[in-house]
Amino acid sequence: MAHLFFFYFAGVIVLTSILVVALRNPIYSALSLLIMFFHVAGLYVTLHAEFLAAVQIIVYAGAILVLYLFVVMLLNLKREERYHAQFPIGALLGLTIVTEVLLLAFHGSSPPEPAPSGTSTPATNGVTEVAGVTDAVAGPALSAVEGNTETIGESLYTTYLFPFEVASLILLVAMIGSIVLAKKDIFEQQ
């Protein structure tokens, strides 16, 4: 059953992401990206990240995609030649990276198994195989007993309080910057 869900979501994600790049009309590209966002949210639900699934739909599908569609319709584009002259180079580079990653994925050591859901400690058995890396990022454990949103919120306001504040600053800067950039003749009023 889990495999069925995964392959459905993965298939739709790959298909729609190829359509985003391949489709001629930018509006169709944006709409297929919308479908992709919904399926990524579904994939998050199967990974027990319900909060992120909701945020994915609200922020990506609700805000970012609408902004894209606004701009596409505002600019009223005529269809033009779609592919850049660098098409062969891009395809070659993409193929190289895909081959590399597939080689790495199939030659690596066996992936760690998820810890049994009863334990709330950071999985000791599985993690040791990945070694080193996980020690540095050892945060609060993801317990299945508590709610997912509660766990994220707790670690966001304790361990990651400073990055959280920096994120709010980034949003403020982006807001001011986009207003200044898009406003007509803001510097030529005098």
Add this chain to the structure above:
Amino acid sequence: MIPLSYYVILSALVFVTGVVGVLIRRNIIIILLSVELMLNATNINFVAFSYYLQNVAGQVFVFFALTVAAAEVAVGLAIIIALYRSKSSINVDEFRLLKW
């Protein structure tokens, strides 16, 4: 249980699609959409690892990546509008101001 490598392969495929999109398309809006694809691919990776390592840090990082993506879209679209106003085109081949 689905192996972790499946998720890595999925996210690699989506990421590479994004890279190819950035390289081959000429419409600047599609290029930004391809950057969104790449960000989503990394998010899938983060969430999958967060689940398999039973560590919430990955999901917190997805949260921050989402913030950065929102900021990037706002600024990027504002730049596109400013570009369209000066050149009345959003074809990347038209912008060769820095080219000698």
